[in-house]
Amino acid sequence: MNGPTAVVAGLGATVPPHVLTNEMLAARLDTSDEWIRSRTGIRSRHTVAPGTATGDLAVTAGARALANAGMSTVDMVVVATATPDRLCPATAPEVASRLGLGPVPAFDVAAVCSGFVYALGVAAGAIAGRLAGSVLVIGADTFSTIVDPSDRTTVAIFGDGAGAVVLRAGVPGEVGGLLAFDLGSDGELADLIAIPAGGSRQRSTGPADPAAHYLAMRGRPVFVNAVRRMAASARAALAGTGWQAAALDWLVGHQANVRILHAVADGLGVPRERAVVNIDRVGNTSAASIPLALADAAAAGDLRAGDRVLLTAFGAGATWGSVTLTWPALPAVATF
Amino acid sequence: MREMTDEIARIMVDVFGVPPGRVGAATAFTELEADSLTLAELTLLLEQRYGVPVADGDLRPEHTVSDVAALLRDKGAAGGR
Structure with missing residues (x-):
């Protein structure tokens, strides 16, 4: 652009x-x-x-x-x-x-x-x-x-x-700038994580079972697809930036499961201690998870101006996405 | 074949913290104290190690180490590097 x-x-x-x-x-x-x-x-x-x-x-x-x-x-x-x-x-x-x-x-x-x-x-x-x-x-x-x-x-x-x-x-090159994106989806995996009822499809076919209004998730295929897609998307964003995975200061993955975060880090060849993890005290907060992890890491003083950061996520849809950035010089971020 | 079963057994020992003496060619996943996500993790590791696509669901709890080696060879994986 x-x-x-x-x-x-x-x-x-x-x-x-x-x-x-x-x-x-x-x-x-x-x-x-x-x-x-x-x-x-x-x-x-x-x-x-x-x-x-x-x-x-x-x-x-x-x-x-x-x-x-x-x-x-x-x-x-x-x-x-x-x-x-x-x-x-x-x-x-x-x-x-x-x-x-x-x-x-x-x-x-x-x-x-x-x-x-x-x-x-x-x-x-x-x-x-x-x-x-x-x-x-x-x-x-x-x-x-x-x-x-x-x-x-x-x-x-x-x-x-x-x-x-x-x-x-x-301006390009400015610290804090978003660098390269990779976004994707696969609608064939739509049923992996879904709320069956409440939308137009259920409404057009009559009343639903009350349980159909709850979120349903198939854990094992979600795990496998999440790791594959996050790792591939992360590689694409890194390639678009011209960075090697080894040069990353922080890998900030969607906090879905600590074992997914570790598998993605291992697959990319990023040391596990470079993966930001705060799922232990907040769980999976869906769209909030990456900014919550960033706020935790910033409040702890882990994220420093100029650090090379990769954000990567996988979610229902299925959808996935990654972006690289350099960390900006921000005023102190409060913990939450 | 022998090499591949040995290596899969080693992966189980290293990655999943299973005692070395407990994994051999005839060991089934059900005999190990592995939870449901362990097979997902193994699926990804084998795919990466052998460079062949392993579908979610290919590995079943009742499979033995040698069943997995046979499955990988059917997919074109070369035994042991």
């Missing part, structure tokens, strides 16, 4: 206050802390109280990212989510209004766990095409509202949260 480069100017994140531990799950389901930890790497996750919606978390994360950027206006708001406040309309316009951003274009991106990377791509394109000089990109999800509370395989994995970055127009 010959237009301006999208540069990360601010970062913010939030999780709801309630902590759901493995022990709390073990008290009511046929599971245990050891069972959950050995299979997923997760110890606890945060879940919203009834009445708290994805948009509420998105507003908090968005406000924090704007404050971190020292900005009070942007030209566009993109919310990546698979758990919108309502099926219609999109969540982003209300989030933009609640943030006092005025009548800017605002819309949702639905690419589930790859949503944040997709939204970054859309926003970077808007900046390169001079449609916007700055974009607030928010990844927000509340999967606790769509998992079956009695399904130990999903309820133990997913948590709620939101994370956001502000992108602004910059």
